[in-house]
Amino acid sequence: MLSRFGNARDALAALPSLSLRAGGKQLRPPDDVEDEIEQVRRYGAKIICACEASFPSALKQLSPPPPLLTIRGDPDHFRERCVAIVGARQASAVGRKLARDIAADLSDAGFKIVSGLARGIDGEAHAASLDGGTIAVLGGGIDHIYPPQHQRLFAEIAAKGVLVSESPFGHRATARDFPRRNRIITGLAEGVIVIEAAERSGSLISARTALEQNREVMAVPGSPLEPRSAGSNRLLRQGATLIRNAEDVIEALSISPTRALEAPSPPIFHADDNATDEIPKTQIQAVHAALSPTPILLDELARTAGISLPRCAVILVELELAGIAVTYPGGLAALALEPQP
């Protein structure tokens, strides 16, 4: 946008009409956004942007990184080595004890524990690592305490650790917010430990996300007669590292290199001069029509749409702003499965 419009003011001014022209929804007016920033500030939290130094460097390497995070607590925790712990909400006593033991020992060893503040494994992992500084990623807004029974834990994490949300202030979490939250949980960490996950559990989706993010996937084994271990055992059969305690985790992470400090990949779009011309609506529609949910290389897309590659790239910026397209590293683009908020 900066390349195309020359300065931030003109780029911002052009945003609403670009989004509408590409078929996206009406953008929130700037006053509205400024109100939210002020609300967040008064609540004792703050919004940080992916371009800021305090933004977690591990998240900067995600493709794409979350553009904004709301955080409450001490962002210095993001600078330490982080391990995610996830698992069943309806955890067994054995699973809960394992979560506590592993989280406490990793915390003593200097790791920050990242989890999702859910009941069961998440709550145990946070509670056992409070003093070392734990990181809780919320599905709802930074002010939305869920589940209600974790109210006290929520306050303790705000005081000693850090709360993180990618959702707007005041947003109440629904089921569709959790995949996005899970992406932040695993994205913040060098690796994820799955403790008790049934077949078709959300923790298995987290494990897959972690794999895509090039994070270490670890699982605690359980008896084949325990349904809450079915997902963990499946992960182990698929190649996850079997861990029994914190020592095993530290060993697994020392073998696989720390991946959190790599530089983010450079942006794939470089608009050129001729791309600043007014873009005909028919060309935008042609690119839109050429997209499918399966990612495709940009030059293939441009050829299908019958336009130049630089022009196609600029159109994709607009379609992505409108939540219609998504782009991936390696020069790939696809149709967004559902319009993004």
Add this chain to the structure above:
Amino acid sequence: MLSRFGNARDALAALPSLSLRAGGKQLRPPDDVEDEIEQVRRYGAKIICACEASFPSALKQLSPPPPLLTIRGDPDHFRERCVAIVGARQASAVGRKLARDIAADLSDAGFKIVSGLARGIDGEAHAASLDGGTIAVLGGGIDHIYPPQHQRLFAEIAAKGVLVSESPFGHRATARDFPRRNRIITGLAEGVIVIEAAERSGSLISARTALEQNREVMAVPGSPLEPRSAGSNRLLRQGATLIRNAEDVIEALSISPTRALEAPSPPIFHADDNATDEIPKTQIQAVHAALSPTPILLDELARTAGISLPRCAVILVELELAGIAVTYPGGLAALALEPQP
């Protein structure tokens, strides 16, 4: 021996003096041996030799194969695909159920279950696979029922399956017989399944033996809080295949090729003519002194002992007969850790 003495009669006649000269113990007189063969026959069992067609082909590839086995029951079971199941004697209810389920399902799928007739996992595996034909390998003689509470199971296996022993008739098993028994259990099978094994359990030694025998090593996972799963989980971390049920076992065995039907490796000793000379006792002592518990190549050994390689090979035959040396494939020899029976 046949190469050296030209015929079986002379070789047999020379055995007692060869053994004594190399420092071994007095051999049993032939009448004594014939009495045992007759006792075994009257008991309803029989002794088979590694050179016979009915000898299990999977055991023929071991280095060295057990020279003799006493068997009772139907030796045709050895011709089928075999899987060993081993585990804790003090098994949990969960471990016992898994042993039953896996053994029964593998038996239904046409596999013969091999185990050691011990309490716990062994007994469950045999009992659940009786109708398909199960193979029990005993630590004591073929007539020695141990543990006593398995008397009925013992009789049922004799009727429907097959009992196997490498020990002499009438021998009561002691702790030192079990490693030898375990070698037969895993040697008979394409792979071994470990169900519940504590740290430092005998099942872990079986797993290591199986690995050395090039058999598939499989283990059922369990909670890190269950001490009876500590050994199984350790095996899984070391690369054993995680199995949850019979289906997983069949998959694991279909991926790794059936190894049981390979030809035995050829003998490594080929005595030549000049080796039939009388061997001076000083040369035998020189080879004995040059041996250590660490296997060494024969040409290195011959050089250290200051004698020719063919002469060294003949001396090793005598030392091995006397239970002083052991030889390995690849032309290696070492000192036996304790004189063999």
